[in-house]
Amino acid sequence: MLDIQRIIQLKARGESNRSIARLLGINRKTVNEYILNLGGADKDFSELSRLDEQSLAAILPEPKVFNKPQAYQDLQDLVPVYQKALKKSGFTYLNIWEEYRKKYPDGYGYTQFKEHMQQAFAVQQASFHMEQIMGEKLLIDYAGDRFILTDRESGTTRPAELFIAILAGSGYTYVEASVSQQKASFINSVRRSLEFIGGVPKLIVTDNLKSAVTQAHRYEPELNKDFKAFALHYGTAVLATRARKPKDKALVENAVRLVYQRICFALKDQVFFDLHSLNAAIRPLLDLYNQRMYQQRQTSRAQLFLEQEQPLLSPLPAQAFTLITYKQATVQKNYHVFISDDKHYYSVPHEYIGKKVELRYNESLLEVYSSSTRIASHPRSRKSAGFSTISSHMPDNHQFMQGWNMTDFLAWAKSKDPIIHQYVETVFAQRAHPEQALRSCWGIQRLGKIYGIDRLKSACIRAADFEQYGYKILESILGQNLDQQDHDEEQHYLPVHDNLRGATYYH
Incomplete structure (x- = not known):
């Protein structure tokens, strides 16, 4: 679906089918067929770009399986x-x-x-000289050699990766040190490189990194879902170079060599304790590198970029991309899903109990989807073993319970009768925590609706005589009509209890 959305996005931008196939690395016949299928929707591509996944899926026919010649x-x-x-x-x-x-x-x-x-x-x-087009490609890679960070207290060291991005047209370059080549670190480095150049090229060319490519392939490598979403957010396409083919990325390979000479060499004798200080040292050297004049041209990378390439870049989106994690989960009986990263439970509408759902979350927000439709949204919480619950997700009886507290039940009892109020007060007093008495008091309130307040009052008097406080004792009294006996007569009866069967049991 991300590929389809990118095709729509590029088509709305005015790209031809051939250009889209080249930018996305998709067979042109496949692009033609998708566009032909979308043509039956009676919507232009600008309107289609605003549709969600579910609406697009309804327009497209069932996918076909294509066999290779x-x-x-x-x-x-x-x-x-x-x-x-x-x-x-x-x-x-x-x-x-x-x-x-x-x-x-x-x-x-x-x-x-x-x-x-x-x-x-x-x-x-055969070799081929490819003329680079301004504003078309951003080439990204990691340098083979890494910087070393030193722990200030223990003196132990750890490596830091060197990320490099270069605009193919002008050679304008971005360099930063990062924690690792893992997906989150990689995507954030690419995001910062786009922010550094202040725009978005038509195509991002990456090596076959695991952070970018799920499955390497000579012709059609499979990008991972997160990097596809990143490209969709910035309105660009991604192309992975062929594995073990340095000619495919000769420009960035050369940039790595020059970065070693002009930046890394100048910092080789310095000790760095954290990434922030290392990147602070890299930045002025990077600016000098971009301003340095080409040997065979009377211009610099920065000058070429500002004059010829920057105006051709697409603008950055209003908000930066946030990495989204995708997971599958089954809604538990308590109508919550569990995020192991947070060790926290998040509610979904109770109708989805037992169903499979997709979780999408970033640093600040969790969203729950069922069949491409969002059914719940929560702020991320790091409270271990905690619950984030929205009232509307609860069954009706649970919503009723959540809306009541000790003050509410005491106010209700006081409005009915002083004896009932005193009885409910004692129910709360005998529990170790007020929440333990809420369900019992909810049952007592229900008995008042079933049997009436007068009978509930009589049952409270009888139960208090035996110093029994709770829902079950009142239910037993009312169920056996013991509340309707005379007060003098009831003094001769044993306390009500499930295990006391009475003389009639033996007839």
């Missing part, structure tokens, strides 16, 4: 393996083809096989 695709996947084999002694096109036909009996014949192999090798060995 077998013979050609299978052979292309084997080219790197066969290329290595041919470098070894004794391997020829013929014996490799025989091995290939054993694996794929319906594959190419020998002549076509050899032709395709030779063509693939020729293409692999």
